[in-house]
Amino acid sequence: MSTVATSQIKLTPERSRTSVRSRLQDALPKIVLAPSFAITIVFVYGFILWTIYLSFTNSKTFPSYVITGSRAYQRLWGWTFDTDPPSSWYTSITNMGIFGFLYILICLALGLFLAILLDQKIRGEGVLRPIYLYPMALSFIVTGVAWKWFLDPGLGLEQTLHQWGWTSFHFDWIKNKDFVIYTVVIAGVWQASGFIMAMFLAGLRGIDGEIMKAAQIDGATTFQLYRRIVIPLLRPIFLSAFIVLAHLAIKSYDLVVALTSGGPGGSAWLPSNFMYEYTFKRNEMAVGSASAVIMLMTIVAIIVPYLYSELREKPR
């Protein structure tokens, strides 16, 4: 031991020793990050490229590697305007629009509202907060099945109210081709709004009390206080919440399957359902891949400008 130590002192001059160590220190984060970096490169970006490639082939059951042109995209483009009767693709993208818009909007509004109410220094907040947050701990499958039973006219809400004597009550959205997508919104909002509430609550707690007091002294009403001061200060939370909700909305596949099993005549499909159906059940891998690419492009088109406008350095 001591020989090693002495030899080190003798043989390595001070400067080079520190440089070895510092080089190691420099490299350490890279070494630690390398495996996850490699995995991400291959399994996320590699497969994105692979999917794009497949969408230009004529892959059916199995991937084929001969590029045959953009027939898959042409078919999807044709289906986009097949409105009467609606093609599965048309149904999927309009549902995505309805679901995405309402889901994100209601979750943000409800989450903010609940957070503001909970922030009024009320008693029992410690009990209420987890109650609202808890649905997020459930998987979409559980949420879907529970709401399926609850919304089923022969089983859940309608049946119960009929037994209690309110026989004119009628709520069969889940069986109705035109309204089934709104039941997906209901179940989705129920699950996610508590989580969004927790995010906003954290944001509200981070606001400096002095600002609030100053505003109150200046005579601001509670509404003005929230409208002019609190909500603008929560802007970063809106960004995070939006991104969380947007990706939850885009990848909602299991909720639709568990809640509606596709809906009457496939009327509850989202693009992810379309992608899975065509790739794995109909053996039209090229069409499935093309729809996945379109989903990706849509997300990119929405998220990138938003991120850019929110995250760039603001000129001061």
Added chain:
Amino acid sequence: MLRKLLIGTALATSFAFSAHAADVKEVQMLHWWTSGGEAAALNVLKGDLAKEGYAWKDVPVAGGGGDAAMTALKAMVAAGNYPTASQMLGYTVLDYAAAGVMGDLTETAKKEGWDKSVPAALQKFSVYEGKWVAAPVNVHSVNWLWINKAVMDKIGGTEPKTFDDFVALLDKAKAAGVIPLALGGQNWQEATMFDSVVLSTGGPEFYKKAFNDLDDASLKSDTMKKSFDNLAKLVTYVDPNFSGRDWNLATAMVIKGDALVQVMGDWAKGEFHAAKKTPGTDFLCYRFPGTDGSVIYNSDMFGMFNVPDDRKAAQVALATATLSKSFQSAFNVVKGSVPARTDVPDTDFDACGKKGIADLKAANEGGTLFGSLAQGYGAPPAVANAYKDVVSKFVHGQIKTSDEAVTELVKAIDDAK
């Protein structure tokens, strides 16, 4: 740095592939028969193989249902890691055979006489370019009515022989305040019922031309339009809550006497058996009115993969045991289907099973055994699913008239071909 990483990854994967412990005395089996009756039926096969010294190894699949299993199989085959055999349906067998990953059991087939005993219509899916690539396990047929006998007696109904009889019977049930028709509003159930409606409306020749040969003229004919009209008529007899219901819940409605009849494949019989009901006294099985003498089938197959030579003996043993008369009888008695070979004695089967066996034999000899389009035995999955879309959209009102339905059907099938 990146290059080194890639080399490392490549090395690691090549290790994983070479570490392949081969065990000759073992059958690797991918299937989704996990529910009580099915699992019990499969145990018969496990026992038969154990007697010959072959161990049974299930290939685990996360999540039930055939879709998850097929996705798992695709991944295994893509990785070059073939199971000995896999439960497969219809065109999937042919797809895999065309990809060149299936084995060849022709020798065994010759020795066991499968050519003669397995119906020719089934051989379309188990034989690829003259080579046996799969062993059929059973034959299901879909053109059945399942009727609650107590309700039938109460309304004084008799066996309907024509479509009009059937409508009259449904009217009687409606008048008596029973739900006439139990239907699950999922696309495959609606399309399975429509298979029977088309056979009943157009007759065997028409069914074959339209739904097996995909003949354009038949698909857009007036007979097809009439079939959609008949379907629309049937749909007026379902309860308002039918949409999205699982098939076994619809069967339960008939078992409990809430509904009179369900149009469903013979797997429904398993539900009646599980509820301790006997055919003839508790429930009745009739052919869908106007389809007597014809059988619309689907079939479970064990696809045999091109495994390494040291595993071939186990594969042959599995295939032989699967098509042995004793297993065919024991398995199908439990499953509700009928044996995939026509020379199995029907002694152990109940009344419905006996009728099913006789019908299959007659249909095979008379050339009236047709693949079910809804179940993926009439055309490849892309076409079959396009068909289910159209039928389901018609039932649920996205497609409003039978004229429009016919146009859409032709368009969808052309597009998917």
